[in-house]
Amino acid sequence: MGAGLTAFGSLIWLFWPENFLESLDPEPLFVFLVSAVVWVFTEFKFNDDIENARASPNDVRNARDLLRLHAEEFRTLLKHHDTFQFLDVAYYNLVSQLLRRSQNGSFIFQNKELANKFRSFCTALERFDQFVGSHTAPELIAGALRTGFKPYQRVSQEQYNQCLNLAREANDLASEAWDKLTLFCEAVKELVPEAFDEPLSEVSWRSVSS
Incomplete structure (x- = not known):
């Protein structure tokens, strides 16, 4: 707007005299042309900024899913749960489902900053998922x-201690994944505020079988 007013003022300066040909002055003409170029550039840049600030429906939808998981299921699994104790496999299935959807391209983010943070979270989450899957079996x-990780059948003290140590490693991996997810959710507050417009609901793909 300021650049536009400057250009308009220069135009008045240029054409105010009655005799255009005699009064044509290169100085105001130069000011007008420069102001006009700056104005056009500013308008395009402003429109681009507005367009970039608008989150896509895809990013809003997927951000809401991760906000829900951060507030509910993943908060239980990654932050509060001790993996030595038994937990319903539905929590672990959500991890596998999210990773699978990320890998096949059905759960992505178009915003580059969110995409990078989500990728970082998935890397940590996959390490946790693979570790648990390699050392446990559902009972x-x-x-x-x-x-x-807790033995369901009677085992030796040595085996019991091994399970405890494995659970501690899994807990550390869970904490790492939780921290990455928290960083992602903090970025959502700034980049996709629309995700908070409605109450969070259960993720739409939870019913998909693992």
């Missing part, structure tokens, strides 16, 4: 499948 307990 049917009280009618439900549950996963944990």
Whole structure:
């Protein structure tokens, strides 16, 4: 707007005299041309900034899913849960589902900063997922499948201690993934504020079988 007013003022300066040909002055003409170029550039830049500030529907939808997981399921699994203890496999299935959707391109972010932070989170989450998958197997307990490092059958003290150590490693990996997810959610507050317009709901793809 300021650049536009400057250009307009220069135009008045240029054409104010009655005799245009005699009063044509190169100095105001130069000021007008420069101001006009700056004005056009500023308008285009302003429009680009508005366009870039608008989050895509895809980014809003996926950001809301991760905000929900950060507030609920992943908060339980990655922050509060001790992996030595048994937990319903549904929590671990969500991890596998999210990683699979990320790998096949059905869960991505168009915003470059969010995409980088999400990729960093997925790298940490995959390390956790692979570690748990390599050292545990679901057990049917009280009618439900549950996963944990705690031995379900009687074992030697040495084996029990090994399981404890593995659980500590898994807890460290979970904490790393949680920290990456928290960094992502902090970026969402700045880059996709639209994600907070409605109450968070259960992720749409949770019912997909693992």
